[in-house]
Amino acid sequence: MRATVIHAPHDIRVEEVPDPRVQEPTDVVVRVLRACICGSDLWAYRGESARQPGQRIGHEFLGVVEEAGSGVAGFGPGDLVVAPFVWSDGTCEYCAEGLQTSCPQGGFWGSVGSDGGQGEAVRVPFADGTLVKLPAAAASDDRLLTGLLALSDVLGTGHHAAVGAGVRRGSTVAVVGDGAVGLCGVLAARRLGAERIIALGRHRARTDIAKTFGATDIVAERGDAAVAAVRELTGGQGAHAVIEAVGTEQSMRTAVGIARDGGAIGYVGVPHGSGTGLDLSVLFNRNIALRGGVAPVRAYIPDLLPDVLDGTIDPSPVFDVTVGLDGVPEGYRAMDGRTALKVLVKP
Amino acid sequence: MRATVIHAPHDIRVEEVPDPRVQEPTDVVVRVLRACICGSDLWAYRGESARQPGQRIGHEFLGVVEEAGSGVAGFGPGDLVVAPFVWSDGTCEYCAEGLQTSCPQGGFWGSVGSDGGQGEAVRVPFADGTLVKLPAAAASDDRLLTGLLALSDVLGTGHHAAVGAGVRRGSTVAVVGDGAVGLCGVLAARRLGAERIIALGRHRARTDIAKTFGATDIVAERGDAAVAAVRELTGGQGAHAVIEAVGTEQSMRTAVGIARDGGAIGYVGVPHGSGTGLDLSVLFNRNIALRGGVAPVRAYIPDLLPDVLDGTIDPSPVFDVTVGLDGVPEGYRAMDGRTALKVLVKP
Numbered sequence: 001m002r003a004t005v006i007h008a009p010h011d012i013r014v015e016e017v018p019d020p021r022v023q024e025p026t027d028v029v030v031r032v033l034r035a036c037i038c039g040s041d042l043w044a045y046r047g048e049s050a051r052q053p054g055q056r057i058g059h060e061f062l063g064v065v066e067e068a069g070s071g072v073a074g075f076g077p078g079d080l081v082v083a084p085f086v087w088s089d090g091t092c093e094y095c096a097e098g099l100q101t102s103c104p105q106g107g108f109w110g111s112v113g114s115d116g117g118q119g120e121a122v123r124v125p126f127a128d129g130t131l132v133k134l135p136a137a138a139a140s141d142d143r144l145l146t147g148l149l150a151l152s153d154v155l156g157t158g159h160h161a162a163v164g165a166g167v168r169r170g171s172t173v174a175v176v177g178d179g180a181v182g183l184c185g186v187l188a189a190r191r192l193g194a195e196r197i198i199a200l201g202r203h204r205a206r207t208d209i210a211k212t213f214g215a216t217d218i219v220a221e222r223g224d225a226a227v228a229a230v231r232e233l234t235g236g237q238g239a240h241a242v243i244e245a246v247g248t249e250q251s252m253r254t255a256v257g258i259a260r261d262g263g264a265i266g267y268v269g270v271p272h273g274s275g276t277g278l279d280l281s282v283l284f285n286r287n288i289a290l291r292g293g294v295a296p297v298r299a300y301i302p303d304l305l306p307d308v309l310d311g312t313i314d315p316s317p318v319f320d321v322t323v324g325l326d327g328v329p330e331g332y333r334a335m336d337g338r339t340a341l342k343v344l345v346k347p
Numbered sequence: 348m349r350a351t352v353i354h355a356p357h358d359i360r361v362e363e364v365p366d367p368r369v370q371e372p373t374d375v376v377v378r379v380l381r382a383c384i385c386g387s388d389l390w391a392y393r394g395e396s397a398r399q400p401g402q403r404i405g406h407e408f409l410g411v412v413e414e415a416g417s418g419v420a421g422f423g424p425g426d427l428v429v430a431p432f433v434w435s436d437g438t439c440e441y442c443a444e445g446l447q448t449s450c451p452q453g454g455f456w457g458s459v460g461s462d463g464g465q466g467e468a469v470r471v472p473f474a475d476g477t478l479v480k481l482p483a484a485a486a487s488d489d490r491l492l493t494g495l496l497a498l499s500d501v502l503g504t505g506h507h508a509a510v511g512a513g514v515r516r517g518s519t520v521a522v523v524g525d526g527a528v529g530l531c532g533v534l535a536a537r538r539l540g541a542e543r544i545i546a547l548g549r550h551r552a553r554t555d556i557a558k559t560f561g562a563t564d565i566v567a568e569r570g571d572a573a574v575a576a577v578r579e580l581t582g583g584q585g586a587h588a589v590i591e592a593v594g595t596e597q598s599m600r601t602a603v604g605i606a607r608d609g610g611a612i613g614y615v616g617v618p619h620g621s622g623t624g625l626d627l628s629v630l631f632n633r634n635i636a637l638r639g640g641v642a643p644v645r646a647y648i649p650d651l652l653p654d655v656l657d658g659t660i661d662p663s664p665v666f667d668v669t670v671g672l673d674g675v676p677e678g679y680r681a682m683d684g685r686t687a688l689k690v691l692v693k694p
Contacts, residue, residue, distance in 0.1 A: 050555070086575075092611070093584075094608060097609065099608060099609040099634060101632075101634065102608035102634070104634060114566065134615065162638075200578060237440075261446060261449035262439060262441070262444065262446040263451060263639075267631070271627045271628050271631050274627055275625065275626065275627035278622065278625070279622065280621055280622035280625065281618050281622070283555045283613070283637070283640060284435060284451060284617070284618050284639070284640040284641060285447070285448075285640065285641055286640065287446060287448065287639070287640035287643070288638040288640070289511070289636065289638035289639075290636065290638070291611075291636035291637070291638065292630060292631070292634070292636075293630060293632065293633065293634035293635070294632055294634065296634070334348070343614040
C-alpha cells in the first residue's frame with residue numbers, strides 16, 4: 001500500500017510500504033477513508049520532536065474494517081470506525097477509568113513499527129479497546145464524515161482542555177491558540193455551557209470559525225497586550241478557565257497571565273518550552289490549577305459522538321484544505337506556513 | 348508592647364514596639380495567647396525571602412479581643428478568636444467564594460506596617476472578615492488551645508494540599524515533607540477518607556506523629572529511592588494524590604515521580620526552586636494535575652473547627668517545643684537546625 005513516511009525534518013514522502021495484515025488475534029485492519037494532518041505532526045516535521053528516518057506519520061483516521069482477527073468481538077469487515085490517536089487494550093485499570101493514554105499496552109500511530117494514519121490502511125492493535133463504531137450511513141455524508149474524523153484527536157483534545165480548565169455552565173473561558181485544537185476548545189467550552197468565550201487570535205479565517213464555534217469575544221493582541229485585553233474584558237480579573245492549546249513558552253505565559261485567581265489552565269499543547277512559561281510562584285500566589293495533558297480521546301468519543309451525529313456540534317470547519325494521499329507533503333508545507341488551518345486527507 | 352522583629356537574616360530579636368490600637372472602625376486589637384513559628388518563616392530567617400530590616404514576623408496566632416472598632420459587628424472585648432495567616436475584607440467576590448488569599452484588601456501579618464503574630468498583641472484589619480470566634484471554654488484547655496492554633500495555618504494548609512491533591516474516600520495518598528504542614532496533610536487526608544497514606548520521612552519523632560495522624564506506611568528513602576519505594580508500595584503505579592509540602596526542586600521532583608497517572612499533586616510548599624522540579628512533559632504525558640498554592644485558610648476554619656473542638660482531629664502534636672516571647676529567637680534556631688518540629692510561643 002501507499003503511506004506517508006518521514007525521512008528527516010521537512011522530508012515527508014508518500015511511498016510504497018508493506019500492506020498491513022492481522023498479526024495478533026486482537027488486531028483489525030482498517031482501510032482509511034479520511035485522515036488528516038495535526039498541528040502536533042508539525043513538531044516532527046520541523047525536527048523539534050525526534051523521529052527515526054522511515055517512521056510512518058499521522059495519528060488521526062477513520063475508515064472501514066477490512067479484516068478482523070479471530071479474537072475481535074466488536075468489529076467485523078465493513079464496519080465504519082473511528083480511531084483515537086492512541087491505541088489501548090481496553091481491559092487494564094487505566095482503560096477502565098478512562099485514561100487510555102496511560103494503558104501499558106497502548107501506543108501511538110506512527111511509532112516505530114506501527115502504521116500511521118496518513119496512509120491507505122492501518123493495522124489496529126487491540127481493536128476492541130481502541131476503535132469506536134460509527135453508523136454506516138455516515139459513510140455517504142461527506143460533511144458528517146469529516147466532522148467525525150475530528151473525534152480521533154482535535155475535538156477530544158479540545159474537550160480535554162475544557163474539562164481540565166474546569167469549564168462549567170456560566171464560566172468565562174479564554175482560549176490561547178487559534179489552531180484546530182484551540183478552535184475545538186471553543187466548541188467544547190460552549191457545549192459545556194460557558195457563558196463567555198474569549199478566543200485569542202488574529203487570523204480572520206480562524207477567528208471567524210471561533211465565532212461560529214461560540215466565541216463571544218476575539219482578542220487580536222499578543223503577549224502582554226493580550227493579557228491586558230483579556231483582563232479588561234473580565235473586569236480586571238481574568239478568565240476562570242483558560243485553554244492552552246499551543247505548548248510554547250509564550251503561550252503558557254499568556255495562559256497564566258489571563259487566568260483568574262482560583263481558576264485553572266487546561267493545557268493540551270504538547271510542551272515545547274511551555275514549562276518555562278509556567279511561573280510556579282504566580283500559580284501558587286493566585287491558586288491557579290494546571291490540569292491537562294495528552295487527551296484520553298477514547299474515553300470522550302462516546303460522549304461527543306451523539307452530539308456530532310445529531311449536528312449539535314460540527315467541528316468540520318477546522319478542515320480548510322483537502323488533499324489526496326499524494327498531496328500530503330504539500331499539506332505539511334501549507335500547515336507549516338500557516339496557509340492551511342488543518343489539512344484533510346482522502347487517500 | 349514587645350514583639351518579634353527581623354533585622355536581617357539570622358537576626359531575630361524581641362523588642363519594644365508601639366502598642367497596637369484600633370485605627371479603622373473595622374479593626375480590632377487581639378491580645379495574643381498563643382503564637383508559633385512556621386516553616387515558611389524560616390525562608391525569611393535564612394534570607395531566602397526578602398524582608399525589610401525591622402519588619403515584624405509571625406503569622407499564626409489566637410487570642411482575646413481587647414478592643415473593637417465601632418464598625419465591627421461580630422466581635423467584642425473578651426472574645427476568644429483565631430486568625431488565619433491572611434486578613435481579608437470578607438465582602439469581596441474572592442472572599443465570597445472562599446479564596447480570601449486573593450482579597451484585594453487582604454494582607455499578611457508581618458508585612459511592612461502591620462503587626463506580626465509573634466508578639467503580645469496584633470491590630471487586626473477587617474476583623475469581621477478575618478477572625479473566627481472560638482468557644483470561651485477553650486481558653487482554659489491548654490491542649491485544645493494549642494490544637495486550635497493550628498487552624499491559623501498548618502492545619503488549613505495541609506487540608507488545602509489534600510483538597511488540591513484530590514483526596515477522597517479510598518484514595519492512596521503520598522506526602523512529601525515531614526514538617527508540620529506535611530503532617531497536617533496526613534491528618535487532613537485521613538479526615539477526607541484516604542485509605543492509604545504513605546508519609547515520606549526519616550526522623551523518628553516526625554514519622555511517629557505521622558503514624559498517629561493516620562499514615563499507614565513510612566518511606567525513609569529520599570530522591571529516586573523514595574520514588575522507587577512508593578512505586579513498590581503501590582503496585583508500580585504511584586499515588587492518586589500527592590501532597591507536596593516543602594517547595595524545593597527536589598521535593599517537587601519526588602512529588603512528580605510518585606504521582607500516579609491521572610492523579611494530582613496538591614502543593615502548598617512556598618516555591619523555592621520547586622518550579623524547576625516540575626517537568627511539564629512528564630505531567631503532560633501522564634495527565635498529572637497540579638493544584639494548590641497559598642491556602643485560603645479562612646475558608647476552611649469553619650469546616651475544620653468542629654472536628655478540632657470535638658477531638659476528631661488533634662493537630663497539637665506538631666508543636667514539640669514551647670517558648671515564651673523571649674525564647675522566640677532560640678525557637679528559630681531550633682527549627683532552622685531541625686531540632687524542633689514546630690515551636691509554640693506563649694507570650
